[in-house]
Amino acid sequence: MMIEINFLALSAATLRMATPIAFAGLGGLMSERVGVMNIALEGMMMMGTLCSAYISYVSGNPWIALIVTALVGAVLGGLHAVLCIRFRGLQIVSGFGINIFTFGFTPFVSAIVWGSRGTSERVVGLPTLTYLGLKETPIIDEILGSQSPLMILLIFAVILIHIALYKTSFGLRIRAIGANPKAALSSGIHIRKYQYTCVILSGIFASLGGAFLVLSVANHYSTGMTAGRGFIGLVAMILGKWKPMNVFGASILLGFGDALQISLQGSGIPVQMIQTIPYLLTIFVLIGIVGKIVAPTGYKPHAED
């Protein structure tokens, strides 16, 4: 019985911890599909944590917090887009600029609002899905019932992006732009329009991932709570070969590492060693990818600039 419950809890936790990674992964996917590398996902996610906590704190309504957070994410995405038109080396610099700025900005604001640069007060979070009336099926209820509505949003997003990419003209053009911008241009496509849209979307996704951490996991803000999930999301994106369904699957794999780490805490193993598990998992995944990793050609890993 013990094992079964642990397994269930682990599955539930995996799905839960996969969510922010998947948000970041989808964000990365949208951006890189048009040839823009978004290394600022972590910073955008951090902004998401701060913003959602603050708005929920001030308004008491987590849904409003969610909407505002998405807007803030869009703004940051727009900033990154403006700085990154086309030039890859600079994309990394610009991305880090945003990251480092938020590394400082978030504890700064936290200290001013809540008097502590570490953690905030408890804020109203999002409800879980238990009210969906799944009580009849205990296993599924255990796993799904504890999930957040954001997870539903995530699944919608995965499906939507998949449909968009392969069935709409918007998606077709995006795939073209990322693969061969010159050819896309010669087909009369306005590249900029699509690039801006996608990078802004990626900002929205990343910040929603942050909102998830606050509103559905911790119910408060704490500095550094993103713990690199923005970057892990990029690993999910690479593992998923820039395809939405596969990125979601990769997020589950990487989310497992996170869930495992959480469940092992308090088991006697030093906490720091446990916490390395998700990162080591990503490194093994990255190193273990056999064959060349080829991103949408807007920036092949070997391209300069």
Add this chain to the structure above:
Amino acid sequence: MREIRQLVKVNSLLRRLFVIVPQALAVVTALIATAFVLYLMGRNPWEIYYIMLFGSFGDIYSLGATLTQATPIIFTGLGFMVAFRSGLFNVGLEGQLYLGAFAAAYVGFTLTFLPPVLHIITAIFAGALVGGLWALIAIIPKIKTGAHEVITGLMLTYVAILLTSYLVNYPFKASGWAPYSPFIAESAQLPRILPPTQLSFGWILAIIFAGFVHVLLNRTTIGYEIRVVGINKEAAVSAGININRTMILAFTLSGCMSGMGGAIEVLGVHRRFIDLFSPGYGWDGIAVGLLGNLNPIGAIFAALLLGALRAGGSSVQMITGLPLDIVTMVQGIIILFIAAPMLYRSFIKKIGENRYDD
């Protein structure tokens, strides 16, 4: 535009100054932007900047604090620079710093039989070695499979910080409840050179090392190859340069430098390894590398600037209660504004291109 270029070509001194304009502009703009943010929060930015200025250069304590904070940043900045010159991004500097610091501390409190100078050298060497190895782990996948060294480097950073945290909380924890390692032996300590501040001989070492990197980049064949690979890979290949070997070398050296920075911080300032001792020196290295215009002498000035920001920021925190993170914010804005002129210059270049081939 062409007239300006002619003018600049004629007067080389003017040209030297012209080059730092984008950086200076970035710093000034960042300060103005932060002042604006402060103003929005209801604080008086000028008062805060005054405290900052005094807190970084006002008296001997401030000056000492500035130089002390600048010391490790010079190393990480040089590290970023060397990797960047070869076209690579070493963003794992923070992790290499931590590992280097621990390695040095370990040598410091374990190999206590060594005579003073040798002990210091061994400790620093250990730090460099470990830092270099850690960087090597990040660059090999890039060479073999194209896995981006930024992502690998970042993951390794988290691992490194957690690893050293574990080491100092469990096996190597000194007695007591705080996460400190044992003190290093006196023979491993870098002497203080500006009592009563914490400024150690490490500062001198940092300057000397910057000079060393300058010589490396500009006067050795290795440095030359690194620079060529970073600018024009095809020309390098046509000249017979082995690109992969050069990139690996540059990146590993970069890690060594960051490891050294950590080592010197332990040997000179803390004299033991303290959990999470770095306020972000590794990230500062990125700003320093970019601000210093990728030139070791510039790195010294950039590090001084950032050290001043940190020292001044401490003052501000002490006096007004405004958190130190404001420094990090300024840094981020600086980096963004440095990215902007780089973008502008590349953009101009692309416009000027009007190729003709039949």
Add this chain to the structure above:
Amino acid sequence: MNLQVDEPKPTPDTSLVQPVVVMRGITKRFPGVIANDNIDLSIYKGEVLGLLGENGAGKTVLMSILAGIHKPDSGEIYIKGKKVVINNPATAIRHGIGMVHQHFMLIKELTVLENIILGYEPRSRGRLFVDFQSAREKVKQLQEKYKLYVNLDEILAKLPIGLQQRVEILKVLYRGADILILDEPTAVLTPEEVGNLFEIMKSFKQAGKAVIFITHKIREAIQICDRITVLRRGKVVGSLNVNVATPDALAEMMIGKRFISETIQRGITTKTPLLKISEVDVYNEKRVKVLSNVNLDVFSGEILGLAGVEGNGQTELVEVIIGLRKPDKGAVFVDGVNVTNMSISKRFELGFSYIPGDRHNALVQELSIMENILLGKHNNPPFSKRFFINKDILKAHSEMLVKEYNIRATNIYTLVKNLSGGNQQRIILARELSKNPQIILVVNPSRGLDIAATNFVHSKLIEMRNKGCAILLVSADLDEILNISDRIAFIYEGKIVTVRDSNVLKREEIGLLMSGIENEGNTTTREG
């Protein structure tokens, strides 16, 4: 295979029919060169017009103007009698002009159908979704009509080049092109695929479309075109109906009056060649044979010029000689040593030197003159000793070279990117020639240079030759080759057509040899 002149093709009776496209007085300049000089051109429906000329004649530029990629400096364009202004590719498409580029503008990761409809996707369910069904039907119709069969759902990258070209053509037809421009389409095709392409072009003619066939290949032009217009150095030389066009006449129009300079004093010659290329075959990434049984010998004290229009295998040959590419068969010998498996730097050590065609690959723009002179030598004494670069020696050496080669710059610390093309070339020459090489491989040395700079380059090469150097000169500029070569080899479609002493070469033969046609008495034969 003998080239047969078909019975006179029915050509449109141009006196009665209005041309569908008229280009009048088109002039286009690029920095340093006049690409199109007051060109008049008429194109009729239902014909294949050949646009014939060497590299740099201006053919692609002219058609790019028609396709909206470039804007003319002066001149007018009339479509179906109405004057039009074509500012961008979209406008050209609207007027029914479609260009199939030499380098395909296709997206490898997408399917054939997706590539064809990109940018012009039919919509369903309110502008959002792509109506793949109707797209498919429309494309299928085109496929049937013109026999352009290809699997619509295949990922483009998996198709051979011949089929990829079909996709490019379908793209253009899908957008409703009536005026089709094909830019050197046969360059990437096998002979069989060329035959298929010509059949397709005939069906375009029958459908009443106008086809413009840009090429440098004389016999192909004769095979498929109804009329042939020859361009040379940006000007129209003339137009011939195909039933009166002979290879000789066309070659003469293409090449013009070229004088072979008088025999230059040849240096010493030894029996063994310093550079020997033996039976080299190369297949490129698409498994197309780009070099076939290439044999070349370059002796000490001579300049061997390799003449041929760009794209006939010269690039791959150069890569094989330097060491950037391994031949699939055959070997390269430098001074008797088999270097086929040696690294680039090792070959340099044997006294081999390379002056590349693209200055960007030979110079590091962001570095100074002095540091560029160091490139390639940086690991050798006296410039370096155990890792350290000897700045003083480098400085003295650089200053000497700057003087000797007349490089105009403020000083040796000037960044190379601030220098003119001519000066940059001088730096490359200075660097390479001062190594006192035995063998020099030089590619397009005077491209983009003015007359003075060109003469300087040539005189330096002759100087090296007189010192006993073996020089392989690969150039798309026929004048350059004729001016300084002792012997001339002609390369066409990856094969060496022939090697002749420059002083026995007949002027009339040159154009033909460039097109792979070697005259033997009265019959014209083709290699292959």
